[in-house]
Amino acid sequence: PRKIIIDTDPGQDDAVAIMLALASPEVEVLGVVAVAGNVPLALTTRNALIVCELSGKPETRVFAGCDRPMLRPLVTAEAVHGVTGLDGPVLPEPTMALQTQHGVDFIIETLRREPSQTVTLCALGPLTNIATALQRAPDIIPRIQQIVLMGGAYFELGNVTPVAEFNIYVDPQAADIVFKSGISIVVMPLDVTHKALTSPQRIAAFRDLKTEPGRLVAAWTDFFERFDKQKYGSEGAPLHDPCVIAWLIRPELFQGRVINVEIETQSDLTLGMTVADWWRVTNRPANALFINALDADGFYALLTERIGRL
């Protein structure tokens, strides 16, 4: 299996992504690191613990990382995820223990210990922990196999400002460090996640698993869908973060282009914009595989089958 570290700010869609990873033999989750994002760090950490526990994997190592972006004050998204970050179903308090090591130290130590180019970082939230690790320990940069991240947008533009996607907007400096690092990067922007929409049938399929994880995923996606329907009048809700894990397991479900992506860090108006050279109109070197299409039915079939294994 491919060894991964999940860096995350759960978040209902993060929760589904974590469950997908924990259910899938193609990946081995070395650890789950929480970051401040959708809600403050204390809550994303708690939520990461709850998700591992409710997945029946209390042995998963969960760490707390950075509690704020590198330079800017934290922006959160309670309007989308609810005050707990995991609103929807009633959840118990976690009983499994949080690791005492700081999440950034865990990332650094793991990359130094494991054979070079065998660990992939899966980023489902702002890139604060990962960029901090790269900055503090540049020796790990050539050792990272790949960074697969949910963030950014091109044709679909912004969901938090007119041009910026939430994960990049929250910590644009961190994103800039990651995109300039030279590490192999795969990006799941809104262009693809807006094609991974929930529907009543897809949510019912989770509920019909008749298991506790299936019921939870149905309740979380239901909560998400109601928000998007009310706010945007859209058909379903994008299940962003599971795209990252699904790509590792079934890359043939996705399509994209290898292009140059730069992050706007200066302008107030366009802060956090992912300037993606989709049409290759510059000579800037390609630094990312930018995904823009997926087989949504295949994606939901995979998700349902895997959640059913938990």
Ligand code: BDR
């Ligand atoms: C991203 O922002 C968060 O609200 C979601 O969990 C996802 O990671 C989508 O813009």
Ligand code: CA
């Ligand atoms: Ca997230």
